[in-house]
Amino acid sequence: MKRTILSAAALLLFLTACGQSADDPARDTVRTADVFAMDTYMNLKAYGSHADEALQAAQERIAGLEQMLSVTNSGSEVYAINHANGKPISVSPETAAILETAHQVRMESNGALCISLYPLLKAWGFTTDSLQVPSDETIAAELRRADDDQIRLIDGELTLPEGMEIDLGALAKGYTGDAVIEEMRKCGVTSAIISLGGNVQALGGKPEGDALEPWSVGITNPFAPDTNFGIVQVQDQAVVTSGNYERFFKDDDGNLYWHILDPEDGRPADNGLVSVTVIGSSGLRCDALSTALFVEGTERAEEHWRAAGDFEMVLVTSDAKVLVSEGIADAFTSTSDLPYEVLHYDENA
Ligand code: ADP
Ligand code: MG
Numbered sequence: 001m002k003r004t005i006l007s008a009a010a011l012l013l014f015l016t017a018c019g020q021s022a023d024d025p026a027r028d029t030v031r032t033a034d035v036f037a038m039d040t041y042m043n044l045k046a047y048g049s050h051a052d053e054a055l056q057a058a059q060e061r062i063a064g065l066e067q068m069l070s071v072t073n074s075g076s077e078v079y080a081i082n083h084a085n086g087k088p089i090s091v092s093p094e095t096a097a098i099l100e101t102a103h104q105v106r107m108e109s110n111g112a113l114c115i116s117l118y119p120l121l122k123a124w125g126f127t128t129d130s131l132q133v134p135s136d137e138t139i140a141a142e143l144r145r146a147d148d149d150q151i152r153l154i155d156g157e158l159t160l161p162e163g164m165e166i167d168l169g170a171l172a173k174g175y176t177g178d179a180v181i182e183e184m185r186k187c188g189v190t191s192a193i194i195s196l197g198g199n200v201q202a203l204g205g206k207p208e209g210d211a212l213e214p215w216s217v218g219i220t221n222p223f224a225p226d227t228n229f230g231i232v233q234v235q236d237q238a239v240v241t242s243g244n245y246e247r248f249f250k251d252d253d254g255n256l257y258w259h260i261l262d263p264e265d266g267r268p269a270d271n272g273l274v275s276v277t278v279i280g281s282s283g284l285r286c287d288a289l290s291t292a293l294f295v296e297g298t299e300r301a302e303e304h305w306r307a308a309g310d311f312e313m314v315l316v317t318s319d320a321k322v323l324v325s326e327g328i329a330d331a332f333t334s335t336s337d338l339p340y341e342v343l344h345y346d347e348n349a
Helices: 002-018 051-069 077-082 093-108 115-124 136-144 172-186 283-308
Strands: 030-037 040-047 152-154 157-159 192-196 199-203 206-208 211-213 215-221 224-234 238-243 248-250 256-258 273-280 312-317 322-325 332-334 340-343
Touching: 030 051, 040 051, 040 172, 051 077, 051 093, 051 172, 051 192, 077 093, 093 115, 093 152, 093 157, 093 172, 093 283, 115 136, 172 192, 172 199, 172 238, 172 283, 199 215, 199 283, 215 238, 215 273, 224 238, 224 273, 224 312, 238 283, 273 283, 283 312, 283 322
Parallel strands: 322 340
Antiparallel strands: 030 040, 040 192, 152 157, 192 199, 199 238, 206 211, 215 224, 224 332, 238 273, 248 256, 273 312, 312 322
16 A cells, blocks of 8 residues: 555656656657747647647746747746846746846957847837837937946846846847756656757657657758758757848838947947857757857857857858858758858868
């Protein structure tokens, strides 16, 4: 009798995570879900007998994070931060983790990543879709309000100077990717692939018969966004792309403006790159990096990659060349006629 009670208790423990017991590699089952959240289309695919519960848990997690991180929803944490009028407010561990990574990548990129550009993004209309080129005066004035150095996060208490507003759009999907993978893992899933807009993240490998193979992830051709220029093969990694084709508009003279701004001049970052894909183990870090490297431009991105040593990248330059970092070169296959070169660890190689 005692034994039965014990095993029932043990079962209950297992059930709490996701209503199922731990790992089951039943690979013939595959489930998918399409979600529209965070202003983008998401697709989730999980394998094995826990796939259904995993997708359910994943969708709940996405909804919760969207509610927390949305800059426009008046019930969100970011909204509360932006309306705190200089007073400290206590933030969730999720927001704190995103802020820590933003700080880290901002330091590595010499300020290319700047989460306090939100007032300027509003002036360009990127958050509301009333897109317009602001006057030089407006750009200068809104840029003066941006300064990530003045963001204080101490023991979960965040303080922004009055008038400053932040936007975590450059990192939110990356954090969400990590969280979704974590939910799936907790449910006992060992093979899954998710795509959150331009962010792809893989859990384990792809079941092929009895074997596991790497996932093939296509990278969008910025010059023809309904095609890919190449694929990378990955397992257990995030593949995150920032491109100038994702959100943009044209003025009456045909000039193109896109949603990643250069904190140097407050205008769309135009430093030689039109697309940056970052491959690494953390979706959050890859997302922060993809935006930062895009702003840094070709040369600084290359230096940043060498100095960091914990991510790989595929760059597309404005003159239509593909640059693939050495650590991912063997896993990269070109599928277009864009010429490509390998960036070597040793600059003189
Ligand atoms: P996407 O959201 O299109 O996948 P990114 O991850 O590169 O692309 O994030 C771009 C978003 O980040 C913009 O929509 C804007 O909200 C914000 N942003 C724009 N420029 C910067 C910048 N220099 N630093 C931090 N965030 C930025
Ligand atoms: Mg990003």
